[in-house]
Amino acid sequence: MADSPLPRRRPLALDAVAALLVLGVLVGGLPSVAANLVSDINIKIAQEQGPNTCVIEEVPGTEHKIWTECKYWADRDVCGRKAVVRYDCCEGFSRVEGQHGCTGVLPLQDVVKTAGAAGAARFAALLESSGLADQLRAEGAAFTLFAPSDQAMDELTSSQLAALRGARADNPVLNHHVVANKQLSRAWGADQLLPSRLRGSSLRVNKYSSKIETVNCATIVRKDQEASNGVVHIVDTLLDPERSTYSDLSTAVVQDGRFRQLSRLMQRSELFNAMRSHNQAYTLLAPNDEAFQKMPAARLQRLENDDQAREALLRHLVLPHPVCLGAVVGPHRFPTKGPERLAFDCDARGVSVEGMRFGAGATADMTLAADGFLYMLDEVPLPNRVKTLLQLTQDERLYSFGEVVRAAGLESLLDGPGDYTLFAPSEAAMASLPFGQMNRLRADQGAARSFVMLHVSRGRILTETITDNQVAQTLESDSLRLQVYRKSYGVEDALVERADVQGLNGVLHVITKALRAANATLEETLRQDANYTTFLRAMDRLREDSANSLEFRGSRTAYTFLVPSDEAFQRLGVTRLKQLLANTTLLARTLKNHVVDDMVGTESFRENLQYAVPSRYGGLNVTRADGRLKVNDATVLTCDRTNRQGVVHYINKVLMPPDHHHHHHHVTVVAPSVPPYVTQRTQVHWEERVEERDESDQDDDEEYVDPDLGRVDPDLGPLPEVYRGRERAGLGQGLGQGLQEHRYREDRVGPRHYQHQQQHNVVDQRHQRNQYHQQSQHHQRHNAARVQHSTHHYLQSGSNNY
Numbered sequence: 001m002a003d004s005p006l007p008r009r010r011p012l013a014l015d016a017v018a019a020l021l022v023l024g025v026l027v028g029g030l031p032s033v034a035a036n037l038v039s040d041i042n043i044k045i046a047q048e049q050g051p052n053t054c055v056i057e058e059v060p061g062t063e064h065k066i067w068t069e070c071k072y073w074a075d076r077d078v079c080g081r082k083a084v085v086r087y088d089c090c091e092g093f094s095r096v097e098g099q100h101g102c103t104g105v106l107p108l109q110d111v112v113k114t115a116g117a118a119g120a121a122r123f124a125a126l127l128e129s130s131g132l133a134d135q136l137r138a139e140g141a142a143f144t145l146f147a148p149s150d151q152a153m154d155e156l157t158s159s160q161l162a163a164l165r166g167a168r169a170d171n172p173v174l175n176h177h178v179v180a181n182k183q184l185s186r187a188w189g190a191d192q193l194l195p196s197r198l199r200g201s202s203l204r205v206n207k208y209s210s211k212i213e214t215v216n217c218a219t220i221v222r223k224d225q226e227a228s229n230g231v232v233h234i235v236d237t238l239l240d241p242e243r244s245t246y247s248d249l250s251t252a253v254v255q256d257g258r259f260r261q262l263s264r265l266m267q268r269s270e271l272f273n274a275m276r277s278h279n280q281a282y283t284l285l286a287p288n289d290e291a292f293q294k295m296p297a298a299r300l301q302r303l304e305n306d307d308q309a310r311e312a313l314l315r316h317l318v319l320p321h322p323v324c325l326g327a328v329v330g331p332h333r334f335p336t337k338g339p340e341r342l343a344f345d346c347d348a349r350g351v352s353v354e355g356m357r358f359g360a361g362a363t364a365d366m367t368l369a370a371d372g373f374l375y376m377l378d379e380v381p382l383p384n385r386v387k388t389l390l391q392l393t394q395d396e397r398l399y400s401f402g403e404v405v406r407a408a409g410l411e412s413l414l415d416g417p418g419d420y421t422l423f424a425p426s427e428a429a430m431a432s433l434p435f436g437q438m439n440r441l442r443a444d445q446g447a448a449r450s451f452v453m454l455h456v457s458r459g460r461i462l463t464e465t466i467t468d469n470q471v472a473q474t475l476e477s478d479s480l481r482l483q484v485y486r487k488s489y490g491v492e493d494a495l496v497e498r499a500d501v502q503g504l505n506g507v508l509h510v511i512t513k514a515l516r517a518a519n520a521t522l523e524e525t526l527r528q529d530a531n532y533t534t535f536l537r538a539m540d541r542l543r544e545d546s547a548n549s550l551e552f553r554g555s556r557t558a559y560t561f562l563v564p565s566d567e568a569f570q571r572l573g574v575t576r577l578k579q580l581l582a583n584t585t586l587l588a589r590t591l592k593n594h595v596v597d598d599m600v601g602t603e604s605f606r607e608n609l610q611y612a613v614p615s616r617y618g619g620l621n622v623t624r625a626d627g628r629l630k631v632n633d634a635t636v637l638t639c640d641r642t643n644r645q646g647v648v649h650y651i652n653k654v655l656m657p658p659d660h661h662h663h664h665h666h667v668t669v670v671a672p673s674v675p676p677y678v679t680q681r682t683q684v685h686w687e688e689r690v691e692e693r694d695e696s697d698q699d700d701d702e703e704y705v706d707p708d709l710g711r712v713d714p715d716l717g718p719l720p721e722v723y724r725g726r727e728r729a730g731l732g733q734g735l736g737q738g739l740q741e742h743r744y745r746e747d748r749v750g751p752r753h754y755q756h757q758q759q760h761n762v763v764d765q766r767h768q769r770n771q772y773h774q775q776s777q778h779h780q781r782h783n784a785a786r787v788q789h790s791t792h793h794y795l796q797s798g799s800n801n802y
């Protein structure tokens, strides 16, 4: 009992596993075989059936009943209902009294008699009475007969019945079911045309990974019934040649009469010409004229005039495979010619796409052509590119932001004409707004309006056009600084978590934080947050020394300031603090080591990576753990205080410049190797400093706070009542020679050529930063993508083409 002769788990339909895997590779992802595993119990039951027994899958209470040639089959749901597995003799076998399984072999009969015996007695009778049966026998050739089951014959429409009444041997409907030569199903590809006996017409056979096989989208319920002069396949509907009178689908759209709007859109599209010339079979979802009439007139107008939107819509309506609805047995997302997939599903009422039903009842309104299938729809499935920003925020489930938009009365802005960029805070971002703010936004239309306008910029800003620190003007003329990070983008201190969702009237980026107008200056910010004035006053002091003073030009810049708290400065000890403040050369170097020529928010750092961030003077190492940043050995106390000059992170230690050595013991200094981030400019300083020794420090590692010192800085005197720095223009002038060439630009989002000059600097710097990050991210994403992919291909037609 220990060793079962069979593997513990077997995939659905053993004989098809290899084909399924090959198919999986060909379509670029593995089908989810795991979902189709045959349980141990089913394997046991199958084995008890004895030789030559095959599975019949049926769903009680429905017409779903297919005879398989398989012994092992997984339990599954078919359109939301449990399918039941029964066993019967495989094709050609019968039970012998007293023996286990099916050990009797049935005699071969001709195709017509075989059809009659396999459940298509009425169609067989028609073939006999018309004389076509005799004609086939007389020809002495092999045939393939697709015979509608008796049940299918019960469901004929009156016009189909009329076409068969008094049929003779040359009856087109009957001849349409006959194909020359013996065509066993295993020889068919995923999609194949078989010329029928009806002159000039052919039958399309398809195989799907849901194990359903179809001919002209009629499901083959019983296949490969061998006959003396060929083979019979039983189908669940009549193959009506009247349904396939068009040579190609685009002609069908033009000539049908119900698709005038679609036909107008298609006439101006390259897509269909290209499809025709590639001779590729496809599926077209065709919204009828009523469907388009349900759209607002202005939007339809825009669709006609906006080439990209029109093309996006048409691509969204084309599935690059012939898809038969009968093969859809559960939820599945089919790829389209556009970037998005279409979600199909089915239930007892039939198949739907994106929640839209195909026709009334279970039968879809379908047209067949030599190049594929067309299904009529009463609604238009819209790709993102044809939805408005308001619809996109709903699709992305940004409910709270949507609520603020309503409170602001700005639905018409996001739902109307124009072209905007919307940076919409995610649901999580809105949930972490300061306490009470959401209620205020709900209640105060003016506040809500400002909030929304701050998140909207004119024109489409796509991430592919963003350069680091580029500025976007909001609708209320606030400026947003856009950031380029490795593998991600930022806006102010927020990160873009879903980028470039293009809609009809603009592009949506979902961001991780709600934005604030950063209108305060750096000094206003520092003054407002008490306990950070030593840094300010140190800067002020430098201003008096023109050779060393710091300068930030422009009313809005994009720097990062790591500002040590007053306590951190005091912890240096009286002597060192005095020295620091007295020596403007040292002070300038120290302050420059706290300034980064780039605006980097906390969120741009991922956990468990070490980022090399060049400061104005040297290099800093930034890490993030449990959401907290560390800069070298300093911990960030409060982060992401955005202001006109950039962003401030408060730290608990002074970051002494890398070449500032303290020695408790008098040791000869050996020149350290130059760290990789030291640039040409700083390298000079580095070499200068190597010779020097600072012997005056006694206490740099101790947490030294002089209790008597209080809030008085040794060299600067008591805090001034009002900060003396100049207003607006930023902090003093001249942050040293090298700092003159700051990279900040205040150009608006505009022509590309403005942006190019700056790009190289940015790339160089960013290159050092985040390099670990890039690799691990890449791998993670890659894997995630593969997982995603594999779950999507469960219903993939056939075995070779796709």
Ligand SMILES: *[C@@H]1O[C@H](CO)[C@@H](O)[C@H](O)[C@H]1NC(C)=O
Pocket (backbone or CB within 6 Å): 476, 477, 478, 517, 519
């Ligand atoms: C910020 O300043 C700009 C002009 O510099 C102004 O248009 C905008 O209204 C200000 N925003 C806030 C919130 O004060």
Ligand SMILES: *[C@@H]1O[C@H](CO)[C@@H](O)[C@H](O)[C@H]1NC(C)=O
Pocket (backbone or CB within 6 Å): 529, 530, 531, 567
């Ligand atoms: C400033 O520092 C003092 C003493 O360290 C502390 O008591 C006070 O809470 C701090 N204020 C702020 C706003 O952090």
Ligand SMILES: *[C@@H]1O[C@H](CO)[C@@H](O)[C@H](O)[C@H]1NC(C)=O
Pocket (backbone or CB within 6 Å): 583, 584, 585, 586
């Ligand atoms: C000031 O600091 C610089 C750099 O550390 C040093 O080279 C210089 O000697 C110091 N000047 C005085 C007067 O201590």
Ligand SMILES: *[C@@H]1O[C@H](CO)[C@@H](O)[C@H](O)[C@H]1NC(C)=O
Pocket (backbone or CB within 6 Å): 619, 620, 621, 632, 658, 675
């Ligand atoms: C930053 O990290 C690098 C590599 O780990 C190290 O060599 C360098 O000394 C660190 N720099 C600082 C300022 O801690």
